[in-house]
Amino acid sequence: MPRNNDPNDHKGLIREAYRIEGITLPECRSIFLDWALSLPADRDQTQALNDLHAVYAAEEADHPMTQVLAEGLQSAKAPKRRGGWRSRPR
Numbered sequence: 184m185p186r187n188n189d190p191n192d193h194k195g196l197i198r199e200a201y202r203i204e205g206i207t208l209p210e211c212r213s214i215f216l217d218w219a220l221s222l223p224a225d226r227d228q229t230q231a232l233n234d235l236h237a238v239y240a241a242e243e244a245d246h247p248m249t250q251v252l253a254e255g256l257q258s259a260k261a262p263k264r265r266g267g268w269r270s271r272p273r
Contacts, residue, residue: 191231208247
């Protein structure tokens with residue numbers, strides 16, 4: 184797999200997804216999952232998503248990977264439910 188210097192896409196997964204002609208939404212989601220799992224622990228995922236979306240959304244607005252990146256951003260911004268004893272009524 185080609186490597187590049189982009190700290191947001193060090194394996195080039197997102198870049199390559201945009202190059203695959205006829206790629207489908209489910210295939211993009213699968214690639215996105217692989218990207219998310221391979222992102223280095225010291226790299227902020229939300230910032231990486233913001234950066235990648237900014238790079239690709241303007242030129243590839245109708246591409247399914249752009250939709251997946253946007254969905255990822257929405258999930259990252261959604262409030263998280265606190266679990267455990269703190270979420271139980273008192």
